Amino acid sequence: MSKTELETVQELEEGLRATFERAAASVPPAADLAGRATTGAHNAQRRTWLTSGAAAAAVAVIAAVGFSLHGSSESTPQPAAGNPTTPAVSNATAPSATAQAVTGSWRPVELDGFKALKTARPEDPIITFNADGTWVGSDGCNSLSGTYSIGQRGEFTSKSNGQRLVGCENVPHTAVLQASQRIVSDQKELTFFAGDGREVARYARAR
């Protein structure tokens, strides 16, 4: 590098230092950053606990009703998710999901065409299926919700409520649900399939 070039680089570096310092100094004080961060984190945590707790309670109620009626009727029909009072029948050999098998919170493991699952986000991008036919969740930045139903052979339909669109690496739960027409679960893993049989997404049970 010639002397002139070296001087140019040094001049540029000095200019950068001055520019960054000036820009940083121009930033007005942000109010109560600690308070906002702790409130935001607490809210996100509370949502996770509430949805997990509600889901666990719903599973317990359905399981209790299912077990109490199991002995009295061997051919009880399979419940739809929207009808939680109908007793559920455990069917370990059938691959299709039941409302009972999907109830609870799930974290995404693999979403077709989405590579940024491990990116850090303000909220855990989990989705929770409730026994009353509703689902809630977070895409990492925004709360999501809607309704769903599951047929006897795992036929899946869903609707999504509106949502805010705060920017981050939003996990496209809503797109997964909209694209899915069949759902399969073994209690630990949940797999969504499109109408053409293509696997759309896989989720694992969230702790």
Add this chain to the structure above:
Amino acid sequence: MEFEEYASARGQELVRLGFTISGDYQRAEDLAQIALMQAFRSWRKVQRADDPHHYVRRILINSYLSMTRRRSFTEAPAADLDTDRTVPDPAADIVNSDDLWRALATLSARERVVLVLRYYQDLDDRTIADLLGIKPSSVRATASRALAALRKTRQSHRVDERLS
């Protein structure tokens, strides 16, 4: 150090860092808040780190780089702004007159981040590499490319000014 103590002492530094890398005050505050929220959620782990600020700074930088990789990300939104909901940026007037600041906006997000960490945060290439999860040689190459691009942009601006 407790979280509130850290956030009070270093929070504004995070906003400033967010502003130098993004050039947008609102985004800078969002980045600082995201970084602090994540740090708060795993504060015990952050506390155990050799340098908690280094840890939180890494969250902020990675959040910004992730943000810029999104298809919907725009460096300088210019159309369809809802003026009723737009907060005036008090920093804009001060820095808009600086041609070097404007030239920085032409760099890629990673190039700009490397320059900010080097010339604003005064970090060495090894520390920058650790923050970004890349090799020190990649940091040097990125910085060199960014400086060359800035020199070229400034030269062309000077030629334009002479011709006008």
